[in-house]
Amino acid sequence: MSNQIPVVVAGAGITGLSAALHLADMGAGHVLVARGPGDPSSARAPGMITGGQRDNFTRVAIAHQTDFARTMWDFGDRAFDRTVAWARSHDVNAATGRRLRLVVTPEELREATEAVKMMTSAGVTARLIQGNELKSSPWGACLGSRVIAIQDEGDRGGWIDAGMMHLRMLETAQKHPSISFTELSVEDVEGYANEDLVVTIGNKRHAAAALIVACHLSTGDIVPSLKAALVSSADQWLTASGPLDPGNRLSAWNRSGIAWSALHNHEWGSTLPRGRLLMGGGRVLRKWAGFEATEANVEERITNYIVDQATKTFAHWNQPDTSSLRAQAGLDCHPCDELPVIGPMYGEGRILVAAGFMGQGVTLGFQAGYCLAKLLMTGACQELPRRLWPERLRSLTDKE
């Protein structure tokens, strides 16, 4: 191991490990990863993956203009491609298929119609399937009457075994001669006026060339000025037996890697290998729709809701006995303006942050790690939109 001043990475989830691996591959002489407390969310993420963004195009375009929505779609697509390519080259189970937004209310139909129009004119793949076309399509054949249309975004859906992905990334990093690990946490960082950045890991102060903060909801403990901007949200998921079309082995829905959502992503899931299903959601049943939750508990009524909704959505699916299902819950991280926070801190470019992936952390976290490594090692990263940098949140902290 080189004894040169390390780049310190705080957090060894998918984001931190991606940063460490990409830094080392790009020639960083010494990367020190502080693993911190507890298991990373990445190790047990359900693993639905999509290109583009989880939110519909209209939502991103209305909040941040159409051009930027297109930029975010490209960013999400690159994240998807890069993550899947790494997974496939490291024997991680992954399947890709269609990305389908199932439209179940007239309001969503209006939104989907507008979204498809905007996406088409921005050059993003999207198509609305409804009426007789829906009934006769291979997708419509398995859906209940609840589904009135589909926003089909092409082959931009999938599933990844996130636990295996995390393990392979960890093993690869542990074998890399330029990467070392400590089980301790980053407790503090002093930069600004100092020639060297000083990072306190456990109770020891280390000179560091840079610090990458990849700590998910704990980001604000290291960078307090971002604390107010990163909001927690609780959500829940389960896996169940399938398939969605038991009578037809060749049905379009019986492939693994189809990612769907409904009701503005309050219901979501993907088809898994061996005919199993991942399904999640029901956040709307939680207090404040799960926002600002401090812990995420599995709620039985939400498990029942997820299964009931899926039964209404998929006409031929045999509803399992819910008592046999093992549901899981977790806390995700939403930035206040619903854009991930990725980039150098204002005023101290040697501290870089990556958090706030709103349900897309497996792919966006992987991509964020790549982008921060590129930025540090070459001084620029064309793939990282400047608008994702933390500087946009500056006015928030000015008001505090």
Ligand SMILES: Cc1cc2nc3c(=O)[nH]c(=O)nc-3n(C[C@H](O)[C@H](O)[C@H](O)COP(=O)(O)OP(=O)(O)OC[C@H]3O[C@@H](n4cnc5c(N)ncnc54)[C@H](O)[C@@H]3O)c2cc1C
């Ligand atoms: C219910 C739910 C469902 C989800 N579904 C999906 C999905 O289907 N697909 C998808 O892509 N994403 C999904 N996500 C999001 C995804 O799980 C996360 O975005 C992603 O795992 C975050 O990865 P990370 O590496 O940034 O953080 P983590 O994996 O949480 O890693 C952060 C690490 O930092 C460590 N740490 C904390 N403080 C310190 C410190 N001071 N010093 C050093 N280390 C520290 C923690 O111990 C942790 O190990 C879901 C999230 C939830 C809650």
